[in-house]
Amino acid sequence: MTDDHITETTNRVMTQWNNDQSNLLQMLIDLQQALNGIPESAINQISAGTRRSPADIESVIGFYSFLHHDTHNPYRVLFSDNITDRMLGSRALAEHLNSRLQDIDTATVDYTSCTGMGDQGPAALVNGHTLTRLDKERIDQMAALMETNTPLSDWPAEWFRVDENIRRRDLLLETDFEKGSAIKCALESGAEKILEELDASGLRGRGGAGFKTAMKWRFCREATGDNRVVVCNADEGEPGTFKDRLLLQSFAERLIEGMTVCAKVIGATTGFIYLRGEYLYLRDELESKLQRYRDAGLLSKDIHGEAGFDFDIKIHLGAGAYICGEESALIESLEGKRGIPRIRPPFPVTSGYLNRPTVVNNVETLVAAAMIAVHGAAWFRTKGTEQSPGTKLLSISGNCLKPGIYEYPFGTSLEVILKDCEATHVQAVQIAGAAGSCIPPSEFSRSIAFEDLATGGSFMIFDRERNLLEMVQNFTDFFVHESCGFCTPCRVGTSLLKKRLAKVASGRATGVDLEKMRIIGSLTRQTSHCGLGMTAANPILETLDKFPHIYEPHLLSTTFEPAFNLDASLEEARQITGRDDPDAHLQGGGV
Numbered sequence: 014m015t016d017d018h019i020t021e022t023t024n025r026v027m028t029q030w031n032n033d034q035s036n037l038l039q040m041l042i043d044l045q046q047a048l049n050g051i052p053e054s055a056i057n058q059i060s061a062g063t064r065r066s067p068a069d070i071e072s073v074i075g076f077y078s079f080l081h082h083d084t085h086n087p088y089r090v091l092f093s094d095n096i097t098d099r100m101l102g103s104r105a106l107a108e109h110l111n112s113r114l115q116d117i118d119t120a121t122v123d124y125t126s127c128t129g130m131g132d133q134g135p136a137a138l139v140n141g142h143t144l145t146r147l148d149k150e151r152i153d154q155m156a157a158l159m160e161t162n163t164p165l166s167d168w169p170a171e172w173f174r175v176d177e178n179i180r181r182r183d184l185l186l187e188t189d190f191e192k193g194s195a196i197k198c199a200l201e202s203g204a205e206k207i208l209e210e211l212d213a214s215g216l217r218g219r220g221g222a223g224f225k226t227a228m229k230w231r232f233c234r235e236a237t238g239d240n241r242v243v244v245c246n247a248d249e250g251e252p253g254t255f256k257d258r259l260l261l262q263s264f265a266e267r268l269i270e271g272m273t274v275c276a277k278v279i280g281a282t283t284g285f286i287y288l289r290g291e292y293l294y295l296r297d298e299l300e301s302k303l304q305r306y307r308d309a310g311l312l313s314k315d316i317h318g319e320a321g322f323d324f325d326i327k328i329h330l331g332a333g334a335y336i337c338g339e340e341s342a343l344i345e346s347l348e349g350k351r352g353i354p355r356i357r358p359p360f361p362v363t364s365g366y367l368n369r370p371t372v373v374n375n376v377e378t379l380v381a382a383a384m385i386a387v388h389g390a391a392w393f394r395t396k397g398t399e400q401s402p403g404t405k406l407l408s409i410s411g412n413c414l415k416p417g418i419y420e421y422p423f424g425t426s427l428e429v430i431l432k433d434c435e436a437t438h439v440q441a442v443q444i445a446g447a448a449g450s451c452i453p454p455s456e457f458s459r460s461i462a463f464e465d466l467a468t469g470g471s472f473m474i475f476d477r478e479r480n481l482l483e484m485v486q487n488f489t490d491f492f493v494h495e496s497c498g499f500c501t502p503c504r505v506g507t508s509l510l511k512k513r514l515a516k517v518a519s520g521r522a523t524g525v526d527l528e529k530m531r532i533i534g535s536l537t538r539q540t541s542h543c544g545l546g547m548t549a550a551n552p553i554l555e556t557l558d559k560f561p562h563i564y565e566p567h568l569l570s571t572t573f574e575p576a577f578n579l580d581a582s583l584e585e586a587r588q589i590t591g592r593d594d595p596d597a598h599l600q601g602g603g604v
Contacts, residue, residue: 236363
């Protein structure tokens with residue numbers, strides 16, 4: 014690779030993104046795709062063009078796990094390291110590939126967090142592109158192609174196939190949708206009527222928190238300031254979640270119209286789809302669908318023939334940072350920065366992207382909003398519960414015969430779901446990803462609902478053959494890796510929990526270590542800056558309460574045995590003075 018080629022490529026990428034420093038992350042991603050890495054020599058060039066210091070650019074590269082400087086090896090393979098991929102043998106496959114490639118210098122092999130392919134694993138990324146259903150035979154074939162430097166475009170297309178894998182349809186996936194219908198209804202009804210329908214529908218954010226969508230849109234609409242923004246959070250990084258993948262792949266028209274309806278309501282002119290880096294394979298098709306909407310007069314200028322209704326959508330890629338699923342961290346990333354969560358207030362609805370009033374909703378919420386605009390609140394409320402109207406998409410993986418995407422009315426019990434996906438001898442279900450709840454069989458009568466088990470969509474199943482301690486370690490490692498490092502409780506707390514957990518797993522812990530984990534976990538939960546730190550201890554705290562049996566066999570002792578007993582050392586003094594009353598004793602004198 015010549016210096017001239019690096020300079021020319023860097024200039025082209027910077028021009029494509031208008032030398033705008035808020036597009037720094039997109040420049041770095043595209044540069045890496047073109048050059049297989051980010052050369053040190055390109056950083057000064059980008060710095061001069063964007064007026065961001067080389068140190069600032071380096072800090073952005075260092076923050077996102079998918080960005081790197083190495084341009085030497087033509088292949089970078091990242092195996093999905095989520096617990097469900099491990100259960101399918103991903104670690105053994107990675108080691109096998111490493112052994113095959115040990116005598117050649119063409120590839121790096123490493124691990125990444127969940128790639129959103131839990132129903133089609135073991136999965137991996139090669140130069141950012143998704144590989145599914147890996148096995149030993151396919152790994153051997155991959156190694157042979159790498160040995161001969163075969164470009165990815167010549168690899169078998171089947172290796173990159175991602176299926177819809179819909180197992181159950183309901184309100185959202187079963188109801189027909191005509192292109193342009195949601196936009197037409199929004200224009201005919203007007204912003205206030207759409208808000209009233211959304212409010213009556215009871216639609217709540219499908220990311221898990223459950224904030225009322227109509228309220229969020231109204232707050233933004235009434236905020237002071239111009240140039241409002243609509244952001245679709247398509248960064249579903251929670252381990253075990255992949256339902257947005259389906260909506261982006263097969264129902265993108267509903268998403269585009271949901272964003273456009275939101276733009277009409279709040280008066281926005283700019284929209285972004287923040288697409289997680291693991292879903293790079295979806296970008297080109299999404300761009301094509303956006304262009305088809307522009308060509309049909311349903312996006313960009315004078316939408317659907319209404320003069321002055323201007324709104325367009327850009328796609329911005331993430332680069333491997335789970336924290337960017339948090340809305341303020343996502344906005345920081347959209348601005349080309351490290352994804353550090355902001356201090357709130359102010360909230361995004363009043364001061365979001367570039368300090369403009371901004372609505373951030375996830376994919377499923379915006380799809381539901383488009384459907385409500387067409388079919389109305391009463392239609393939406395035909396399913397679900399009073400507090401949780403409508404349906405929920407679940408990403409089901411793990412120990413079941415039918416992993417995939419299921420749509421259920423809110424209020425459906427875990428028992429029904431486990432039966433449908435043909436899961437037997439179930440020991441536990443992890444709801445809402447690593448940050449969620451671990452549910453034992455005694456609670457399988459509970460239901461998916463905001464008033465019971467709220468979830469962004471992850472539903473991982475573990476049968477009685479699984480070692481749940483391995484699950485807890487996997488999730489704890491995940492939080493250590495994904496902590497942005499901004500606040501001490503999360504940065505230090507997650508590391509301390511990881512060390513204590515390793516002590517338990519190695520058989521060197523006592524009951525006091527379990528108590529210490531409770532204390533550290535509680536402090537991390539109560540004092541962390543954002544939701545990641547607040548939920549990072551959940552896997553440990555949940556299983557200590559509900560699955561204590563997974564810890565006890567590993568302990569040297571269930572009680573704390575002091576190395577020195579101070580009270581016993583005073584026995585001689587008591588004998589000399591002839592005292593044995595309570596004041597002559599030290600309570601809890603062990604040290």
